[in-house]
Amino acid sequence: xxxxxxxxxxxxxxxxxxxxxxxxxxxxxxxxxxxxxxxxxxxxxxxxxxxxxxxxxxxxxxxxxxxxxxxxxxxxxxxxxxxxxxxxxxxxxxxxxxxxxxxxxxxxxxxxxxxxxxxxxxxxxxxxxxxxxxxxxxxxxxxxxxxxxxxxxxxxxxxxxxxxxxxxxxxxxxxxxxxxxxxxxxxxxxxxxxxxxxxxxxxxxxxxxxxxxxxxxxxxxxxxxxxxxxxxxxxxxxxxxxxxxxxxxxxxxxxxxxxxxxxxxxxxxxxxxxxxxxxxxxxxxxxxxxxxxxxxxxxxxxxxxxxxxxxxxxxxxxxxxxxxxxxxxxxxxxxxxxxxxxxxxxxxxxxxxxxxxxxxxxxxxxxxxxxxxxxxxxxxx
Amino acid sequence: xxxxxxxxxxxxxxxxxxxxxxxxxxxxxxxxxxxxxxxxxxxxxxxxxxxxxxxxxxxxxxxxxxxxxxxxxxxxxxxxxxxxxxxxxxxxxxxxxxxxxxxxxxxxxxxxxxxxxxxxxxxxxxxxxxxxxxxxxxxxxxxxxxxxxxxxxxxxxxxxxxxxxxxxxxxxxxxxxxxxxxxxxxxxxxxxxxxxxxxxxxxxxxxxxxxxxxxxxxxxxxxxxxxxxxxxxxxxxxxxxxxxxxxxxxxxxxxxxxxxxxxxxxxxxxxxxxxxxxxxxxxxxxxxxxxxxxxxxxxxxxxxxxxxxxxxxxxxxxxxxxxxxxxxxxxxxxxxxxxxxxxxxxxxxxxxxxxxxxxxxxxxxxxxxxxxxxxxxxxxx
Numbered sequence: 001x002x003x004x005x006x007x008x009x010x011x012x013x014x015x016x017x018x019x020x021x022x023x024x025x026x027x028x029x030x031x032x033x034x035x036x037x038x039x040x041x042x043x044x045x046x047x048x049x050x051x052x053x054x055x056x057x058x059x060x061x062x063x064x065x066x067x068x069x070x071x072x073x074x075x076x077x078x079x080x081x082x083x084x085x086x087x088x089x090x091x092x093x094x095x096x097x098x099x100x101x102x103x104x105x106x107x108x109x110x111x112x113x114x115x116x117x118x119x120x121x122x123x124x125x126x127x128x129x130x131x132x133x134x135x136x137x138x139x140x141x142x143x144x145x146x147x148x149x150x151x152x153x154x155x156x157x158x159x160x161x162x163x164x165x166x167x168x169x170x171x172x173x174x175x176x177x178x179x180x181x182x183x184x185x186x187x188x189x190x191x192x193x194x195x196x197x198x199x200x201x202x203x204x205x206x207x208x209x210x211x212x213x214x215x216x217x218x219x220x221x222x223x224x225x226x227x228x229x230x231x232x233x234x235x236x237x238x239x240x241x242x243x244x245x246x247x248x249x250x251x252x253x254x255x256x257x258x259x260x261x262x263x264x265x266x267x268x269x270x271x272x273x274x275x276x277x278x279x280x281x282x283x284x285x286x287x288x289x290x291x292x293x294x295x296x297x298x299x300x301x302x303x304x305x306x307x308x309x310x311x312x313x314x315x316x317x318x319x320x321x322x323x324x325x326x327x328x329x330x331x332x333x334x335x336x337x338x339x340x341x342x343x344x345x346x347x348x349x350x351x352x353x354x355x356x357x358x359x360x361x362x363x364x365x366x367x368x369x370x371x372x373x374x375x376x377x378x379x380x381x
Numbered sequence: 382x383x384x385x386x387x388x389x390x391x392x393x394x395x396x397x398x399x400x401x402x403x404x405x406x407x408x409x410x411x412x413x414x415x416x417x418x419x420x421x422x423x424x425x426x427x428x429x430x431x432x433x434x435x436x437x438x439x440x441x442x443x444x445x446x447x448x449x450x451x452x453x454x455x456x457x458x459x460x461x462x463x464x465x466x467x468x469x470x471x472x473x474x475x476x477x478x479x480x481x482x483x484x485x486x487x488x489x490x491x492x493x494x495x496x497x498x499x500x501x502x503x504x505x506x507x508x509x510x511x512x513x514x515x516x517x518x519x520x521x522x523x524x525x526x527x528x529x530x531x532x533x534x535x536x537x538x539x540x541x542x543x544x545x546x547x548x549x550x551x552x553x554x555x556x557x558x559x560x561x562x563x564x565x566x567x568x569x570x571x572x573x574x575x576x577x578x579x580x581x582x583x584x585x586x587x588x589x590x591x592x593x594x595x596x597x598x599x600x601x602x603x604x605x606x607x608x609x610x611x612x613x614x615x616x617x618x619x620x621x622x623x624x625x626x627x628x629x630x631x632x633x634x635x636x637x638x639x640x641x642x643x644x645x646x647x648x649x650x651x652x653x654x655x656x657x658x659x660x661x662x663x664x665x666x667x668x669x670x671x672x673x674x675x676x677x678x679x680x681x682x683x684x685x686x687x688x689x690x691x692x693x694x695x696x697x698x699x700x701x702x703x704x705x706x707x708x709x710x711x712x713x714x715x716x717x718x719x720x721x722x723x724x725x726x727x728x729x730x731x732x733x734x735x736x737x738x739x740x741x742x743x744x745x746x747x748x749x750x751x752x753x754x755x756x757x758x759x760x761x762x
Binding site: 004008009011013014015178211212213216217221223227239240244247256260 | 382384386387388390391392395396397399593594597601604605621629637640641
């Protein structure tokens with residue numbers, strides 16, 4: 001087992017009605033005014049917006065509104081948020097929404113306290129030394145952004161979907177109420193399931209070391225995601241299934257599964273980020289296309305772990321059966337499992353590979369993944 | 382799944398030689414002088430003491446020494462430590478040792494900042510509102526004290542082994558170097574394994590709710606502990622086995638396995654605390670006596686979870702087989718599995734039950750565990 005630092009100071013408030021405590025929680029931390037970040041209005045339709053506002057007002061926490069975050073959130077919008085913070089007396093960022101909203105909130109929190117361009121953090125030209133505190137109320141379980149310090153933002157000018165990571169961006173408090181996730185469409189439930197599984201398997205397959213406990217943890221997460229997704233496809237308001245799905249999602253990318261593994265890498269995310277930067281496909285849909293292709297290409301490099309995956313997760317006897325069972329499961333829940341199914345032309349493979357390679361270099365995978373090898377992977381898709 | 386708060390702000394620094402960074406880590410946090418708490422001198426024999434001192438001196442962190450913590454640590458000794466802090470200009474407590482040392486460090490950290498008697502916290506007469514920061518270097522994996530806010534102290538006057546819990550007592554940083562654990566005797570390795578399993582199963586069996594993910598997590602911890610204990614009995618210096626054992630130990634009692642379970646209780650610890658308060662038996666040895674007895678007594682109250690345990694952990698088909706397999710495994714590693722094997726006379730059962738009942742009341746189990754039912758449990762031991 002390799003050496004590691006595990007440090008996750010995010011406090012999770014999990015359960016029904018917890019969003020009604022947000023004003024009190026902020027006031028306890030001495031927060032006077034927040035930037036209230038949200039998406040394209042679904043929180044207004046659902047009534048969540050109103051409950052949050054009431055809670056803030058009850059505790060005399062002021063707010064400046066900043067809606068309009070879209071999926072695959074944009075740098076230009078983040079910069080608007082940063083300007084809003086700088087123009088007002090704001091001492092925390094409150095994100096209410098899914099991964100895109102929380103990722104935007106973190107980027108704003110990092111960019112609002114410096115004079116340099118926030119994108120410099122994403123291209124490793126500057127490092128994050130401070131940030132405003134971030135608070136979240138999560139409405140979609142997938143990104144685990146509520147329990148880590150990561151943020152993924154798309155620069156629409158350069159067509160780069162890049163990321164930052166710092167414990168300074170770990171939310172101080174995240175509120176996870178599974179009831180808020182019950183209105184998620186079946187389509188997005190499927191994409192979320194794929195995303196959580198992707199977070200779980202990236203390091204599981206690519207790590208230097210495979211401690212049994214961490215492998216078991218990953219298998220536990222995947223089994224939980226599969227069984228709860230199947231329940232939720234039939235019964236979207238099943239509270240316990242939503243709750244287990246949400247908690248498994250947070251565990252998949254909070255630093256626990258990767259501790260001691262010597263650090264693997266994220267090739268499926270690397271390729272998917274190129275897909276969604278170029279085609280604006282949903283992240284989970286892009287991953288469903290990439291994962292089975294990558295697994296077929298990669299399996300010989302770590303055959304024993306692929307055999308273990310097949311056996312422990314699906315009770316299958318070979319690496320190949322494990323891969324095809326996972327691919328069929330993605331298909332069964334309605335996620336696209338090939339480029340054509342995702343309406344992405346095969347002719348785009350060279351462009352996708354080129355874009356992905358930029359990120360491979362950025363993430364220290366430039367040696368392991370050439371443009372040619374990314375094209376080989378996509379040939380399976 | 383029940384509502385919960387998960388908040389574990391302890392930073393873990395895990396791996397070889399990490400103890401040599403303690404001075405730097407303390408200096409980074411602005412700590413000028415620590416109370417250096419340790420046990421009966423094994424850290425001096427092993428050379429760890431010297432390395433810690435060198436690291437502190439290199440970073441100009443001053444220290445006041447406070448050795449002499451014994452297993453089942455004593456209130457009188459904690460009070461000496463509190464007086465030492467109050468008489469000096471000390472801004473943190475650094476515990477170097479096993480669970481007893483860390484538990485003592487926490488009690489000192491809580492007691493040193495108030496004028497009231499620290500024992501008031503243990504008997505619920507006062508609540509912990511502040512504490513000095515605690516840092517730890519762990520030499521024995523068992524208590525998980527390095528990653529939680531719990532402290533168990535024995536009042537030798539009243540013969541009460543009672544506990545406190547507060548996130549304010551969570552160590553700020555804990556250093557876990559598996560190499561420091563290689564000199565643990567086989568006897569204490571066995572007791573540690575039993576202790577970790579005890580932490581895992583208490584809530585697993587007694588919880589209001591049993592989310593699958595949390596149950597899987599517990600089963601993963603137990604399987605990891607069993608397989609690594611068997612490796613370490615043959616090969617005590619196996620680094621990877623020590624490392625997995627240590628990390629599983631931290632996970633067993635850091636709040637993760639119990640999140641969403643609606644809160645179970647700790648009947649095995651309740652009875653064991655009476656055993657060790659009265660007979661000064663090692664905690665893990667006492668647990669090996671209590672656990673199989675309690676399981677036999679309790680199994681009908683939650684049969685499906687006992688059947689699940691038998692199947693998932695041991696591949697057995699019935700609750701009874703699960704219990705006897707665990708008991709035989711405790712026996713095989715050299716832990717006492719009955720009162721006679723622990724040299725505790727059966728005649729002491731009424732006295733043990735009476736003492737345990739005091740704790741049952743304290744821990745809110747007074748309704749579920751009468752003196753008579755504790756006697757019934759001990760009749761199986």
